[in-house]
C-alpha cells in the first residue's frame with residue numbers, strides 16, 4: 001500500500017477533472033466545478049446495475065459503487081483518447097481566427113489510441129480497489145447490443161456535447177430499464193417557464209466549442225418524453241433570472257462574454273438534474 005505522501009505525489013502527477021477522495025486525506029485536484037449530482041439527487045442504487053456514460057475520471061462511477069450498486073460500468077472515449085492540449089491549442093487558433101473548429105480532427109489528428117486521458121481513472125480504480133468496469137466506446141454510435149441494459153443510467157454533463165440529442169436520448173432510453181439520471185446545462189427564461197425551448201449555440205457556449213444545445217426544463221422534459229421515457233421528475237428548481245444571476249454567471253465564467261447569445265436579462269443558466277423513468 002502507498003504511503004499518504006506517495007499517494008499524493010502519484011495523484012498530483014496526473015491531470016484530473018474530478019475531485020476524488022482516494023483515502024488517507026488525499027483528494028485529487030480536479031478542474032470540474034461539480035459535482036452537480038449529490039447522493040440526494042440519485043435514485044436508490046443499492047443492488048442496482050449502473051451505467052455511467054461519460055464517466056471521465058469516474059467520480060460518479062465510484063460513488064455508485066460506494067452507494068451499493070451491484071455492477072457499475074464506466075463508459076467513455078472522448079476525453080480518454082483526445083490529446084486535450086493539442087485540441088486546446090487548435091481551439092485557441094480557431095478563436096483567434098474567428099472560425100469554428102473542425103471536430104473531425106478529434107478522432108483523427110488529435111486521437112491517441114493509447115488513451116492517455118484514462119490514466120487518472122485507472123489510478124483511482126486501482127487505489128480504491130474498485131470493481132467498476134471501464135468500457136471505451138462512443139455512446140452516440142456504438143452498437144447498443146454490446147453494452148446491454150442497466151437498471152440505472154447516469155447521463156451527467158454529456159447531453160450538451162451531442163449534435164443529435166434526440167437520437168442519443170432514444171439510445172439512452174434503450175439501455176435503461178428503470179431510470180436515467182440526466183444532468184445538463186439548462187436555461188431558465190423569465191416568463192417562458194412552461195415553454196419547450198432549446199437554445200442552439202452552433203458549436204460554442206461558454207468558451208467550449210463542443211457545446212451545442214441548452215434546453216429549458218420544459219424543453220429537456222419534452223426531449224426525454226419524445227425519446228420514450230414515460231415520466232420526468234426534476235431534482236433541481238430552476239433559478240429565477242435576476243441581475244444578480246447575470247453577475248454570478250459573469251464571475252464564474254470569467255472571461256465571460258458581455259454580449260452574445262447568453263447575454264439577456266431574462267436568461268439564467270444552471271445545471272438541471274432530472275430523473276427520467278422508463
Ligand SMILES: C[S@@+](CC[C@H](N)C(=O)[O-])C[C@H]1O[C@@H](n2cnc3c(N)ncnc32)[C@H](O)[C@@H]1O
Nearest residue numbers: 054056076077078079138139140156157158161
Ligand atoms: C463534461 S464531462 C462530464 C463528466 C462526468 N460525467 C461529470 O458529470 O462530471 C463530459 C464527458 O462526456 C464524455 N463524452 C462526450 N461524448 C461522449 C460520447 N458520445 N460517448 C461517451 N462519452 C462521451 C466526455 O469524454 C467527458 O468525459
